[in-house]
Amino acid sequence: MRQLCKGNVAVVKAAIMAGCRSFYGYPITPASEIAEYAALLIPQVGGTFLQAESEVSAINMVYGAAAAGQRVMTASSGPGISLMQEGISYLAGAELPCVIADVMRAGPGLGNIAPEQSDYFCMTKGGGHGCYRNIVLAPSSVQEMASLTMLAFELADKYRNPAVLLADGFVGQMMEPLDLELVEPVVPQKPWAVKGDLETRKNLISSIHLTPDLMEAHIRHLEEKYSECERNECRSETYRTEDAEVLLVGYGIVSRILRSTVDLARQHGVKAGLFRPISLWPFPSKALATAAKSAVKVMVVELSTGQMVEDVKLSINGSMPVEFYGRVGGNVPSAEECQAELFARMEVLV
Amino acid sequence: MAEQARGKVEVNQDECKGCGLCVESCPPKGLTLSPELNHYGVHPAQYHAEICTGCGICYFVCPEPGAITVYRLAVAKSEVSDAATV
Amino acid sequence: MSEYNVSQCRTPVFFDRFERKDENQHQTHYCPGCGHGVAHKLIAEALGELGLQDRTVMVSPVGCSVFAYYYFDTGNVQAAHGRAPAVATAVKRSNPGSIVISYQGDGDLAAIGTAEIVHAANRGENITVFFVNNSIYGMTGGQMAPTTLIGQTSTTSPWGRRPNNEGFPIKMAEMLSALEAPVYIERVALSDAKHIMQARRAVKKALQLQKEGAGFTMVEILSPCPTILKMEPTVARHWVADTLIKQFPLGVYRDRKPEFEPVLVPQKGVAELLGISGKRLSDEERHARRQHTRAKTIKVSGFGGQGILLLGQLIAEMGMREHMEVSWLPSYGPEMRSGSAHCDVTLSHDRVGTPLVSTPDVLVAMNEPSLRKFAPHVRPGGVILYNSRQLPEDLKFEGLTVACVPASEIADQIGSAKVSNVVMMGALLEATDCLPFTTAQAVLSGLVKNRKLAEMNEKALEAGRNYLDTEVLVGAVAGPDGCGE
Ligand SMILES: Cc1ncc(C[n+]2csc(CCOP(=O)(O)OP(=O)(O)O)c2C)c(N)n1
Numbered sequence A: 001m002r003q004l005c006k007g008n009v010a011v012v013k014a015a016i017m018a019g020c021r022s023f024y025g026y027p028i029t030p031a032s033e034i035a036e037y038a039a040l041l042i043p044q045v046g047g048t049f050l051q052a053e054s055e056v057s058a059i060n061m062v063y064g065a066a067a068a069g070q071r072v073m074t075a076s077s078g079p080g081i082s083l084m085q086e087g088i089s090y091l092a093g094a095e096l097p098c099v100i101a102d103v104m105r106a107g108p109g110l111g112n113i114a115p116e117q118s119d120y121f122c123m124t125k126g127g128g129h130g131c132y133r134n135i136v137l138a139p140s141s142v143q144e145m146a147s148l149t150m151l152a153f154e155l156a157d158k159y160r161n162p163a164v165l166l167a168d169g170f171v172g173q174m175m176e177p178l179d180l181e182l183v184e185p186v187v188p189q190k191p192w193a194v195k196g197d198l199e200t201r202k203n204l205i206s207s208i209h210l211t212p213d214l215m216e217a218h219i220r221h222l223e224e225k226y227s228e229c230e231r232n233e234c235r236s237e238t239y240r241t242e243d244a245e246v247l248l249v250g251y252g253i254v255s256r257i258l259r260s261t262v263d264l265a266r267q268h269g270v271k272a273g274l275f276r277p278i279s280l281w282p283f284p285s286k287a288l289a290t291a292a293k294s295a296v297k298v299m300v301v302e303l304s305t306g307q308m309v310e311d312v313k314l315s316i317n318g319s320m321p322v323e324f325y326g327r328v329g330g331n332v333p334s335a336e337e338c339q340a341e342l343f344a345r346m347e348v349l350v
Numbered sequence B: 001m002a003e004q005a006r007g008k009v010e011v012n013q014d015e016c017k018g019c020g021l022c023v024e025s026c027p028p029k030g031l032t033l034s035p036e037l038n039h040y041g042v043h044p045a046q047y048h049a050e051i052c053t054g055c056g057i058c059y060f061v062c063p064e065p066g067a068i069t070v071y072r073l074a075v076a077k078s079e080v081s082d083a084a085t086v
Numbered sequence C: 001m002s003e004y005n006v007s008q009c010r011t012p013v014f015f016d017r018f019e020r021k022d023e024n025q026h027q028t029h030y031c032p033g034c035g036h037g038v039a040h041k042l043i044a045e046a047l048g049e050l051g052l053q054d055r056t057v058m059v060s061p062v063g064c065s066v067f068a069y070y071y072f073d074t075g076n077v078q079a080a081h082g083r084a085p086a087v088a089t090a091v092k093r094s095n096p097g098s099i100v101i102s103y104q105g106d107g108d109l110a111a112i113g114t115a116e117i118v119h120a121a122n123r124g125e126n127i128t129v130f131f132v133n134n135s136i137y138g139m140t141g142g143q144m145a146p147t148t149l150i151g152q153t154s155t156t157s158p159w160g161r162r163p164n165n166e167g168f169p170i171k172m173a174e175m176l177s178a179l180e181a182p183v184y185i186e187r188v189a190l191s192d193a194k195h196i197m198q199a200r201r202a203v204k205k206a207l208q209l210q211k212e213g214a215g216f217t218m219v220e221i222l223s224p225c226p227t228i229l230k231m232e233p234t235v236a237r238h239w240v241a242d243t244l245i246k247q248f249p250l251g252v253y254r255d256r257k258p259e260f261e262p263v264l265v266p267q268k269g270v271a272e273l274l275g276i277s278g279k280r281l282s283d284e285e286r287h288a289r290r291q292h293t294r295a296k297t298i299k300v301s302g303f304g305g306q307g308i309l310l311l312g313q314l315i316a317e318m319g320m321r322e323h324m325e326v327s328w329l330p331s332y333g334p335e336m337r338s339g340s341a342h343c344d345v346t347l348s349h350d351r352v353g354t355p356l357v358s359t360p361d362v363l364v365a366m367n368e369p370s371l372r373k374f375a376p377h378v379r380p381g382g383v384i385l386y387n388s389r390q391l392p393e394d395l396k397f398e399g400l401t402v403a404c405v406p407a408s409e410i411a412d413q414i415g416s417a418k419v420s421n422v423v424m425m426g427a428l429l430e431a432t433d434c435l436p437f438t439t440a441q442a443v444l445s446g447l448v449k450n451r452k453l454a455e456m457n458e459k460a461l462e463a464g465r466n467y468l469d470t471e472v473l474v475g476a477v478a479g480p481d482g483c484g485e
């Protein structure tokens, strides 16, 4: 049966469904509800919730729990995510799986608590030091806050790497029906974990490789893993792209807005379509190129001054113009505004 | 026959770094640094006089895990003062 | 001649050969005479004596002891600079039966990791911290540590540590002993045989306490770093004895258990906890069951405290129960702080696109500012429900249905200003016919347990519906005089 649920709450429910019994976090708007609900719910199923002294500690607790073989997560936003970057780099370097929910807010600096999509770069390109990647999933509805959280746990374990749920303040605050089905989570064996027993006594969790050759071998191993992830884990969605002359591209809340823009534009005789990346890393480049086949123009909309647009341009590879429309600071364009921006760029008069 | 020493020390020349902490710490002064150099290029410790009491102090002050092995005379066990655990 | 038996030799808690090391696998990587080697030995011996090797997880820090995992044949986790107590916290909590050691230097524990150690201690984490205080940064080549003595030179305190510039040496054992939770804190020194034997007892006691589940234990170990101090190993040890101990007095700083009753959380099954029940309907089934409903986009607005957000949620909940696609979006961000509140509700027969309602079919305006703000955006043919007997003189709306419902007034008569939003809900259902009244009643009665409030809600819903039914001409073309009595 469906239940009306807030996006942030859905993340916690999904985590519990996925077998996550460890949550370490630090409050920050607009992600605090995730910690609050984790504090309420996770101990009731025998799990651990701990409010750390900072995001720095929180992510290192995540590191410890992951090293000990737990399905573990944390949640934060802008400033907290910045503080976590060293830890995320360590997690990737030591090949530890975990889930990090980033409910994005406006930045840089303290910025404000309103929604933005400005953590795209730091989550998809690195953010911390070294050659590593996060697996990044972008939900656009409450149901997806749950389903992509579960997927994030699965992919994190599969690739032994941090997986990020990159949400925005809107999707986090929104209430929508959530349909959950009780299934036993499939948690893979983790023979590499350090559990404080005879069986795992030989194990070592570390990201140090002292000599250049060993370090290079390790980085190549990670690279290999990331390539495999790119081959297998690109996810995206399209809407009315079959005959689209102009392709709108957006993720998260923006994809919802653009879905309405597509309908509006078509009411005015403009054949618009929508491409929505669900995985931001790996970026679904091939699917995007396919979706853009019939188009003569692409317009990317983001709640940023232009971050994902760089990956869109790489995917389109110069074959057609890529326009950009961004709002920031917590301002969110309506479907109508996006339509107006689209028409202005297409020189369509209405 | 001179009275047999209550203990005996063996220094692993391969592991010893010649820091001399054991030499300084040995209560009856039974250790010294060898005039020879080991493969590492340092003067390793050596047991030079049959006066070891088997107290085990040199083992604990030595930073290397296995540079020193201390032995005790089998029969004398109960008579030996257990300095290392006092 | 009697036989000799081995009384002290390399403990099997150490690896036989240090195979994780590239070269010189029979030796540690520590400098000759380094205190870390002795500290390692004391820990390994204690683990062996207490029979804890299999259960132990060593969390090694960044610092000269970063490679502790070369040596300890235990579970090993290498942590970021300063974060070992946070890592150890979660390692321990993940497997409470494990014995978790956080091994840290003074830069690691007392500078970059100050927050982590203080809070792990304050939470009383059942871990053991071995804090090697050598008064200097060893690994990075001799920079000043927070424990560097006044006047002591280092590469970053070339004039000697000056209180006016760098402050005073930090005393961690004393500081942490000011906290409630720690059970055992002692400072020892690797300065000579006697003190090393005392250190041995302290190390063992700390681990014994952890084994018993007692709580947070820490041993601060004053330790020679001959290399950076540029002293012979024996001289460095004397320096610890003669100088370092003077600044950092040895002794037991804490040896008692805090008294408290643990509070346990009641346990539930996952399905019950997450509210998972009933069977899932397919999209087709849902589609068939929502034919009696009407798709609407609704904006509810007013000021905080009028139950604006709740009203929106109730409508969304009703739509969901009637198998519609729904979304509810609160005013969020910059607008939220001004005292005004609004939310957007979409009731749809298809997948909801934008949850932002910029041109609503229905506007519920609970006060005048929100009426003025949002009314111009209402879709042609749309409905405005305004919380008053009449519209402000200067406002005129073409092509809209406007119903003035004095919901606050009606709510006051019913007995609580709180139910004004429910009055509006009654009016909204009557005006738009989007959802059945029975659903509203069911949602409301599920919401409040208090009987008195439930009765008031029921009355309010009825009153809103009747007010519109009897007093307002629904469908009448709007205008200031097209509504109200
Ligand atoms: C975030 C970060 N900052 C700085 C460093 C560099 N660093 C490595 S070890 C160290 C100091 C270690 O000193 P201490 O904790 O006293 O241990 P010791 O080497 O003396 O045993 C520093 C600053 C680092 N690895 N990570």
Ligand code: SF4
Residues within 6 Å of the ligand: B011, B015, B016, B017, B018, B019, B020, B021, B022, B023, B044, B045, B061, B062, B063, B064, B067, B068, C033
């Ligand atoms: S203490 Fe150990 S390393 Fe130092 S000289 Fe003695 S045996 Fe050698």
Ligand code: SF4
Residues within 6 Å of the ligand: C029, C030, C031, C032, C033, C034, C035, C036, C064, C134, C138, C139, C224, C225, C226, C227, C228
């Ligand atoms: S630099 Fe100092 S602390 Fe580091 S290994 Fe050498 S003696 Fe030990």
